[in-house]
Amino acid sequence: MKTLSERQQLILSFIEEFIEEHDYPPTVRDIQHGCGISSTSVVSYNLDRLKDSGALSRDSEVSRGLKLAGQKGGSSGPVSIDTVAVPLLGTIAAGSPFPMPENDTWSDLTGQELIDLPQAIIGTGDGLYALKVRGESMIDALICDGDLVIMEQTSTVRNGQMAAVRIKSDNSTTLKHYYAEGPRTRLEPANPLMEAMTFNSDDVEVLSRVVGVWRYLG
Amino acid sequence: MKTLSERQQLILSFIEEFIEEHDYPPTVRDIQHGCGISSTSVVSYNLDRLKDSGALSRDSEVSRGLKLAGQKGGSSGPVSIDTVAVPLLGTIAAGSPFPMPENDTWSDLTGQELIDLPQAIIGTGDGLYALKVRGESMIDALICDGDLVIMEQTSTVRNGQMAAVRIKSDNSTTLKHYYAEGPRTRLEPANPLMEAMTFNSDDVEVLSRVVGVWRYLG
DNA sequence: ATAATTTCCGAACATTAGTGCGGATATAAT
DNA sequence: ATTATATCCGCACTAATGTTCGGAAATTAT
Numbered sequence: 001m002k003t004l005s006e007r008q009q010l011i012l013s014f015i016e017e018f019i020e021e022h023d024y025p026p027t028v029r030d031i032q033h034g035c036g037i038s039s040t041s042v043v044s045y046n047l048d049r050l051k052d053s054g055a056l057s058r059d060s061e062v063s064r065g066l067k068l069a070g071q072k073g074g075s076s077g078p079v080s081i082d083t084v085a086v087p088l089l090g091t092i093a094a095g096s097p098f099p100m101p102e103n104d105t106w107s108d109l110t111g112q113e114l115i116d117l118p119q120a121i122i123g124t125g126d127g128l129y130a131l132k133v134r135g136e137s138m139i140d141a142l143i144c145d146g147d148l149v150i151m152e153q154t155s156t157v158r159n160g161q162m163a164a165v166r167i168k169s170d171n172s173t174t175l176k177h178y179y180a181e182g183p184r185t186r187l188e189p190a191n192p193l194m195e196a197m198t199f200n201s202d203d204v205e206v207l208s209r210v211v212g213v214w215r216y217l218g
Numbered sequence: 219m220k221t222l223s224e225r226q227q228l229i230l231s232f233i234e235e236f237i238e239e240h241d242y243p244p245t246v247r248d249i250q251h252g253c254g255i256s257s258t259s260v261v262s263y264n265l266d267r268l269k270d271s272g273a274l275s276r277d278s279e280v281s282r283g284l285k286l287a288g289q290k291g292g293s294s295g296p297v298s299i300d301t302v303a304v305p306l307l308g309t310i311a312a313g314s315p316f317p318m319p320e321n322d323t324w325s326d327l328t329g330q331e332l333i334d335l336p337q338a339i340i341g342t343g344d345g346l347y348a349l350k351v352r353g354e355s356m357i358d359a360l361i362c363d364g365d366l367v368i369m370e371q372t373s374t375v376r377n378g379q380m381a382a383v384r385i386k387s388d389n390s391t392t393l394k395h396y397y398a399e400g401p402r403t404r405l406e407p408a409n410p411l412m413e414a415m416t417f418n419s420d421d422v423e424v425l426s427r428v429v430g431v432w433r434y435l436g
Numbered sequence: 437a438t439a440a441t442t443t444c445c446g447a448a449c450a451t452t453a454g455t456g457c458g459g460a461t462a463t464a465a466t
Numbered sequence: 467a468t469t470a471t472a473t474c475c476g477c478a479c480t481a482a483t484g485t486t487c488g489g490a491a492a493t494t495a496t
């Protein structure tokens with residue numbers, strides 16, 4: 001049996017993910033653009049090759065007439081270790097109020113979406129929660145749309161740590177590196193190309209500490 | 219909530235059986251003939267009613283763009299908290315050569331530092347490796363010093379995915395969103411405030427795909 | 437090198453398939 | 467009955483989508 005070309009494997013994995021996302025197969029043109037192929041005929045050609053090799057079946061003259069043959073291969077044998085489940089409490093977006101765990105929220109986590117993180121890198125996971133970032137409002141913090149921010153609810157952070165802080169006079173909330181310097185508090189964006197700002201310490205309220213950021217590019 | 223008409227229930231069950239048989243949803247006309255309806259517009263009308271009632275979702279202007287509400291992904295088993303161990307191969311810094319897994323590196327992982335990541339968000343973990351970022355040379359990619367970049371060794375990525383690409387004429391390597399557009403290839407920084415650049419496709423070599431970024435602020 | 441084969445390209449082309457519209461028909465409310 | 471609402475009918479229109487074809491380019495075999 002002929003081995004699949006790189007492009008054919010790419011197409012195959014694209015189809016798989018497309019179905020995973022949409023619950024229906026892609027069109028020839030979906031594949032074309034998704035895989036950066038210049039012509040629909042090339043897609044059609046490779047689909048026929050894939051059909052020949054038995055990797056999929058194809059209904060002629062039917063839009064989205066694709067069916068993967070070798071569905072999900074059984075997962076090999078992932079090593080099981082301890083993980084910590086962290087509740088996904090909501091999303092942050094520019095302007096929207098900053099979601100915070102509340103007393104009853106903690107006790108009633110039923111139905112909450114949970115994010116599993118390895119204990120090895122997270123620690124005990126006590127008091128941790130996750131927020132999903134919406135929009136590009138946190139570019140300054142090197143955080144973009146879709147990122148998952150892991151936070152620890154605390155009102156005290158050490159200098160240099162990143163925290164969700166509220167500027168009372170603005171009633172705005174941002175993620176910044178925190179530096180208490182006596183009566184003044186300096187907030188420094190993660191992006192070193194951007195300028196820091198200082199406020200009266202009274203004006204700055206620490207909401208949570210940022211423990212980690214997870215960006216998944218599937 | 220309105221109760222479904224007989225015809226709507228018929229359509230619903232037809233869609234269900236059709237998907238069962240073909241693995242892709244029917245067209246409006248498939249439904250028309252399958253349910254003995256005289257006009258496509260009647261089908262379209264009832265599909266909209268079914269959408270209103272939440273029985274299914276419909277992608278506009280998309281052939282077979284149907285998804286039954288009660289169906290979601292594959293088998294929903296018990297949530298496993300398995301993790302996958304990913305080898306930490308080295309560090310990336312500005313100017314330094316981009317570390318890549320080599321043949322013997324793969325076979326001899328003894329003593330390699332391993333990073334555990336949840337299988338739930340990483341997948342099988344096949345062909346994955348991790349690199350630690352040194353320095354601020356990747357600010358454009360919203361990646362900063364200390365970040366852990368999870369990569370998959372592949373030379374083919376789909377449009378829109380982020381990848382480690384080498385510009386041959388520069389002999390430089392960066393992380394960019396990749397868009398193959400025929401003879402030209404567009405590389406787009408993750409930071410939407412920055413401009414994209416295009417190169418001759420010959421001049422661009424894909425080294426690895428970026429699967430995820432983990433930033434730990436302990 | 438030369439020829440054979442595979443793969444790719446671009447541009448039509450032809451069918452498939454979703455949508456819109458005027459009007460008919462039924463069903464329910466007033 | 468009369469109005470309102472929901473459903474249906476055909477038909478035409480347009481967008482979506484699979485296919486074809488001549489030729490170029492890359493790969494492999496002789």
